[in-house]
Amino acid sequence: MTDLVAALGQRTLLGLQGLGRAVVLVLRLLAAVPAALRRPRLIIEQVYAVGVLSMVIIVVSSLFVGMVLGLQGYYTLVDFGAAESVGTLVALSLVRELGPVVTALLFAGRAGSSLTAEVGLMKATEQLSSMEMMAVDPERRILAPRFIASFISVPLLAVVFSAVGVLGGYLVAVGMIGIDAGAFWSNMQSAVSVRDDILNGFIKSVVFGFVAGWIALHKGYEAEPTSQGVSRATTMGVVHASLAVLGLDFLLTALMFD
């Protein structure tokens, strides 16, 4: 029994220590942002790596998500004689929830894992150490541009996700089921508010981009410098980032849409 309590206490302590180090890291990253912004080329390279290269998975997923929403929305709404509102349902679901959340989850899986593995491997192969010995701060040179790139990419990807998703819904509802295109768009237009829906959804994706980038880089930077350590860090990075995104989504939704 005592062992159990001791083990529990130790795990809690270790968890808190990890959290403390993560907070210290994010503060240092934020402090490094101004210096990193002076070298936009490094940020652009990373926006390409984590953002542009994630476009395919975002576009394809959002198209299918939008199409499924169109179908399910129609099946449900048609019973109430409200099939024309399917555009509203698709747009609100995407803009408020699915756009930011699914984008962040896909980002954590596609780009976050590669950030963790890249930074973890750079650490394991002493590249970060050698950079330090060359008087180049790895936090500023390696981590900060990647952090800024995540922060920029996730909101933009979420916008793409929502836009393509709406098109997917349109293809199914109008193209396949035969709902009137005018009703589809005009219902959507009257029901979706720029401030309450689009802006709030955008704010969510900004927060998710911040958190997904932060967790991915923290896990890589803290990875044990072995192949097993890097693989564990990559897995934990994706798991933690996904859970953080879902938890924060609830919190933000509760705060935003009361």
Place this chain on the structure above:
Amino acid sequence: MPADSSTTEPLVKARGLVFRRGDRAIFDGVDLDVSAGRVTAIMGPSGSGKTTLLRLIGGQLRPHAGSVRVEGQEVAALPRPGLYRLRRRMGMLFQSGALFTDLSVFDNVAFPIREHTGLPEPLVRDLVLLKLQAVGLRGARHLMPAELSGGMARRVALARAIALDPVLVMYDEPFTGQDPITMGVLVTLIRRLNDLLGLTSIVVSHDVHETMAIADYVYVLADGRVIAEGTPDELRDSSSEWVRQFLDARPDGPVPFHYPAPALEADLFDGGEGR
């Protein structure tokens, strides 16, 4: 006493150095001097803290007690900008080479120059080619690190380490795992670069013959202390059991062959518990 009998201050000076990992003392009161312009070797068996010593000199680790001074500056007391200024005057060759895998040979060597100098690109190119020429790899500048052999990777890393014309170059196990030809190349390079560029070199190694061949002064570390020091000739003549075991590669001696364990009989016949 350390090698240099002149009155000039040594470039690196460690006094009463103590460093622990957990409960284990890696260094327990180490004193050593590295004189300017010399090749100083730090030898000792694996796990004797040789790499740790380089990290202490480079300020990547802080000692628990004692001091490390480089050019008269206490490394552990330097604030980050000061430490970074000092590091620009140091080059370090990591055991793995630690080349940036996403950059070509050329860009690897150009990296510190581009980061620190803001020189125009044609000048960077000339400097990089000269550094690569010094290690004999000017023709390999377009290759990626994955395309290099271990020895070539180390030579590229060496070119990168001297890119900013440092005062001090530290070599972490430069000969480990190299074939005889590469080893010969590296041995010659370290000595030649030291003399031609007026560097000061610290070579951490357990390759006795290669290291003794180029060192001006040697420290032997074991059990957290300096157990022998002197010029290579002095060490060769040493009668210390420890030095003899290390230099003559004897399997047993002050460093036991067996990892601490209960007596074999007890383990075999009285055991049965655990594995």
